[in-house]
Amino acid sequence: MEFAADGKELKSEEEMPFSGGGTSLDPQQNKRLIEIRSTFHPSYIPSLFIAEEKGPTEVTFHLKNEDHTICNPLREVLNRHPAVLHVGYTIPHPSERLVAFVLRVKDGFTCQEVMRDGFKVLMDIFGNLGEKFSEAVTKYKLDNGMQLDDEDMAPLELDSQRR
């Protein structure tokens, strides 16, 4: 069993569960851990680290293997969150797949719960869009006399049963 400088047990590579993230509260101390995880880290699994924490209300997250696709809507959603004082993100260099996401919240809230709220709202939005799109496709197919696939039929049957 190996031990890192801060006393945490380092798991061997085979025992490490196949997930992406981890803490890097102190990148220097946990460097070895990060190195191990990133050497066999396939390039497309995203992960989230806390890079700087100036207190529970002011945190910079480092999101690895992410880009504007989720960070832009997340930033926009969090801007409307009543507890947020400042939110922004930047991509330090396009060659490196890293997003630095800065979040500052009012006293009495923590950054983690605000981020969690942001993710939840975004998931609602995209889930809602998916349902609306499926309904729109079904409606188009009905209006134009096209054959309905199995996926389209299910919500339609429920509707007719309700009536």
Place this chain on the structure above:
Amino acid sequence: MSLDLIAAAILSRELYAILPFRRSNMPYANQPRVVVTELDDEVVKFIIENTSLSTANSLRRVFMAEVPTLAIDYVEFEQNTSVLHDEFLAHRLGMIPFTCDEVVDRLQYARDCDCDGFCERCSVKVTCSADCKDADTAQVTSQFMRTPEGSSVVPVSMKQRGNDEDYDNSNNDHILIVKLRKGQELKFKAFAKKGIGKEHAKWNPTCGVSFEYDPDNELRHTWYPKPEEWPQSEHTKLPRDEHQAPFNSMGVADRFFFSVETNGALSPENIILSGLAELKRKLTFAQSELMSVQNDVQNEALVIH
């Protein structure tokens, strides 16, 4: 909620600041509307209303870069005496789209599969055996790619249109891979794997995602030196002689006109549904990472140094 927070909210008329944070109170989470204007087996055109520019842009990015498809990723040449060298041919083979509507969801990524090499759960085997015996130049096209018998994964040009069992697809445009002279032979074994457009453009299922908003430039997101030189968009609300709507300073980008065209690998509705599912999966993953980081932070505090 503390009193000064409530007072500040009332002063700034931000009523939602004093109500408990629920999705229904979020002014951002309004109800989007989706209308499909055109749908066939090649293209889907739809309009999304009442959503924000960043979500619409995320959709566009996801359709192109993060919808998983199948494409050849590993080629073993047994015999190649054609004029193109091995890696040239392998590159061309990778760019051939394969129909993978139902299959791609069931397949795992090859890096996640616990098999040694390739198996049916993470890949589809593609073979080809072609040679030229007559004096004419033989063309090796995507018609020569063979997938396992009964598999629904075929090169796109071989797709069965309609329900005819003996549909003759010699009229289709097959993708030309290489031309062979008399005596030249091409024989290889390849594996098609699951991947996303971010990794390599061969896994991009779209031929183009057209994305438009504010067709009359009401928001002045762009500036035309001579508006009359620019043709009117098909979604315009202006009469023929007007070229630009008057500036609306309080306007917000609200209606987005999408047109998603597929290269045949996935059907257009599947691209969109798969894209939305991918987005949700990314968000779920990021959220779980956040939770694990939070737990680690709490555990870190308990460790005695």
